[in-house]
Amino acid sequence: MNNFNNSDKTSLVNFHRYLAQSSTFEPFIIDVDKAEGVYVWDRQGEKYFDFISSICVNNVGHRNPAVLRAINEQMEKYLHVMVYGEFIQQPQIDYAQKLCSLLPPQLQKIFFVNSGSEAIEGAIKLARLYNRRGEIISFRGSYHGSTMGAVSALGNMEIRNRFNPLLPSTVLYDYGMFECIDKITEKTCCVIIEPIQAGTGMTVPPEGFLSALREKCTSVGALLIYDEIQTGFGRTGKLFAFEHSGVDPDILCIAKGMGGGMPLGGFVASEKLMSLLDVPHPLMGHASTFGGHPLSCVAALAALNIIVDLLPALAEKEARIRSALKDIPQVKEVQGKGLFLGAQMSYTETEMNALINRLMQNGFISFYPLFNHTAICLTPPLTVTLDEIDEAMLRFRTAQTIV
Numbered sequence: 276m277n278n279f280n281n282s283d284k285t286s287l288v289n290f291h292r293y294l295a296q297s298s299t300f301e302p303f304i305i306d307v308d309k310a311e312g313v314y315v316w317d318r319q320g321e322k323y324f325d326f327i328s329s330i331c332v333n334n335v336g337h338r339n340p341a342v343l344r345a346i347n348e349q350m351e352k353y354l355h356v357m358v359y360g361e362f363i364q365q366p367q368i369d370y371a372q373k374l375c376s377l378l379p380p381q382l383q384k385i386f387f388v389n390s391g392s393e394a395i396e397g398a399i400k401l402a403r404l405y406n407r408r409g410e411i412i413s414f415r416g417s418y419h420g421s422t423m424g425a426v427s428a429l430g431n432m433e434i435r436n437r438f439n440p441l442l443p444s445t446v447l448y449d450y451g452m453f454e455c456i457d458k459i460t461e462k463t464c465c466v467i468i469e470p471i472q473a474g475t476g477m478t479v480p481p482e483g484f485l486s487a488l489r490e491k492c493t494s495v496g497a498l499l500i501y502d503e504i505q506t507g508f509g510r511t512g513k514l515f516a517f518e519h520s521g522v523d524p525d526i527l528c529i530a531k532g533m534g535g536g537m538p539l540g541g542f543v544a545s546e547k548l549m550s551l552l553d554v555p556h557p558l559m560g561h562a563s564t565f566g567g568h569p570l571s572c573v574a575a576l577a578a579l580n581i582i583v584d585l586l587p588a589l590a591e592k593e594a595r596i597r598s599a600l601k602d603i604p605q606v607k608e609v610q611g612k613g614l615f616l617g618a619q620m621s622y623t624e625t626e627m628n629a630l631i632n633r634l635m636q637n638g639f640i641s642f643y644p645l646f647n648h649t650a651i652c653l654t655p656p657l658t659v660t661l662d663e664i665d666e667a668m669l670r671f672r673t674a675q676t677i678v
């Protein structure tokens with residue numbers, strides 16, 4: 276079912292033998308040789324269109340030359356130098372300054388971490404410091420990361436229950452259901468939400484939902500936390516997905532596409548909120564040894580500059596993908612915005628697995644969203660050209676079963 280020949284089987288055996296996995300999906304395994312732009316090559320010489328961008332990481336494409344240049348220049352100066360902010364590191368400042376210049380006025384300070392999960396942890400802790408309340412509200416179908424705090428807010432009870440006991444007082448509501456607004460009270464510490472939900476297939480909330488959440492959170496003193504770990508950095512056609520609604524959060528969590536292929540995350544809030552972390556006694560309420568690594572920060576700055584330039588072209592790229600999907604009979608609906616699209620297919624889950632495998636055989640990498648196994652992610656690098664979209668979507672079309 277995959278492209279491995281006998282001589283490559285050793286790496287497959289050792290992959291399973293030495294690397295702990297939590298989501299092995301055998302037909303999907305690719306033995307990677309190199310990656311560039313929108314393409315990944317395997318060690319058997321096959322070339323694939325990467326239409327999932329490593330789950331919204333490679334927004335500027337694989338090995339973007341500007342990102343590589345920035346990394347190379349920084350490598351000549353220093354790598355990691357000190358841990359908890361004792362040293363001034365210009366790459367961190369340059370990145371933070373640029374990012375904050377593109378965010379609303381209340382999002383003006385960033386705490387650097389390494390991943391999305393850590394960004395969510397930091398945001399929850401900051402919310403705790405702010406109002407000292409227990410209740411954390413999140414939504415069914417959401418994924419916020421793998422650490423205990425993030426799992427406590429995960430929108431899937433089957434996964435959550437495996438790790439009980441989790442944080443107490445966590446509550447789940449249906450994504451986009453206005454009934455939940457009344458449940459946000461003076462007991463609520465924070466509401467965590469993706470402005471477009473990835474796990475269910477790029478679900479856009481109904482008009483007015485985010486503003487209703489915003490209004491209620493403000494009125495009861497709860498914090499509104501946006502998880503833009505997948506949706507951020509141009510993915511939805513704007514720099515951040517919340518810009519579509521014009522509804523700002525108190526805390527913005529970012530990672531994935533942020534680092535241009537390097538590990539980097541952060542949570543962004545107001546100066547006033549962030550000052551809650553900054554206390555002389557006791558020290559170290561929150562810290563990250565590698566958060567804001569200089570290599571990651573220079574890569575992130577290069578990526579951010581590229582993404583800002585790419586934004587005007589994204590509507591045409593989205594339209595091109597949508598138009599290619601239009602007359603494929605197995606496509607029932609297309610959700611999402613920008614290059615953050617989820618096509619709901621008419622297949623069963625078993626047929627969907629077969630489709631993913633056929634796509635791979637056709638040189639097209641994608642996968643289903645975490646909690647919707649009959650949809651497929653169409654999330655190529657934002658650098659994808661119209662010609663590349665045309666060729667990739669032809670491969671997508673020919674992998675469908677004849678109806």
Ligand SMILES: Cc1ncc(COP(=O)(O)O)c(C=O)c1O
Nearest residue numbers: 390391392418419420504505530
């Ligand atoms: C929406 C969302 N939030 C949080 C995370 C966790 O990020 P990380 O894997 O970097 O910890 C992910 C990862 O897939 C995500 O998609």
